[in-house]
Amino acid sequence: MKYYKKLIGERIYLSPMNAEDAEKYVEWFCDFKMTDGIGKSSSITTIQSEIEWIENNNKNGDLNFAIVDLENDELIGNCGIMHIDHKDRCAELGIFIGDEERRNKGIGAETLRLLLDYGFNYLNLNNIHLGVKSFNERAIACYKKVGFKEYGRRREAYFLNGKYYDHVFMDILAREFEGDYIKNKNA
Numbered sequence: 001m002k003y004y005k006k007l008i009g010e011r012i013y014l015s016p017m018n019a020e021d022a023e024k025y026v027e028w029f030c031d032f033k034m035t036d037g038i039g040k041s042s043s044i045t046t047i048q049s050e051i052e053w054i055e056n057n058n059k060n061g062d063l064n065f066a067i068v069d070l071e072n073d074e075l076i077g078n079c080g081i082m083h084i085d086h087k088d089r090c091a092e093l094g095i096f097i098g099d100e101e102r103r104n105k106g107i108g109a110e111t112l113r114l115l116l117d118y119g120f121n122y123l124n125l126n127n128i129h130l131g132v133k134s135f136n137e138r139a140i141a142c143y144k145k146v147g148f149k150e151y152g153r154r155r156e157a158y159f160l161n162g163k164y165y166d167h168v169f170m171d172i173l174a175r176e177f178e179g180d181y182i183k184n185k186n187a
Helices: 019-029 032-038 048-055 109-119 137-145
Strands: 012-016 063-071 077-083 090-097 127-133 149-160 164-171
Touching: 019 032, 019 048, 019 077, 032 090, 063 109, 063 127, 077 109, 109 127, 109 137, 127 137, 127 149, 137 149, 137 164
Parallel strands: 090 127
Antiparallel strands: 012 063, 063 077, 077 090, 127 164, 149 164
C-alpha cells in the first residue's frame, strides 16, 4: 500500500487512509477482540462499504488517518479527529489499534499524542473529547496516561454480550497538553 507521512512520531506515522486497505479493515471489524472495545461488534462491515467510507471519510470535515509503522510501512490501525467545531474550538477523537500484536505496546499513546499535538497546535482546538466503554480499562489507562480526564458517565448505556456497561466521557484541554510530538514540523 502507498502511505504518506503526514504526522511523524517516534515509531509510527499518520497517513491519509488508503481504499486499498479496505480488506484489512473488514478483517479487523470481524474480530470481537477489536470491535467490542469500540462499540462495533453489532455492525457488519463489507469491503464495498469500507471502500466507500474511506473514500468519503474526510468530505464532512473529519480528519481520519491510517496508523502506520514507521520502520516497515505496515498498517496498524486507524484514528481521527471528528466533529470539529471551529467556533467553539472543540472536537472528538477516535482511535483503534487493529493489529492485535501491536496492542499494549505504547502505540495508542503515541498516536494520541500526535493527534493532540495536531489538534491543539495546528487546528487551534481548545477541547478534545472521546467516549470509551467502562470495561475497556486498558484504553482508559492509556487516555489518562496522555492527560485525558473523565468528565461524565452515561450509566448502563452500552449492551454487550448480555451485560450493560457505562459509557465514559473524557476530555483534555489545550493548556493541559504538554509536549512536542510531531517530528516533521517545519516551524
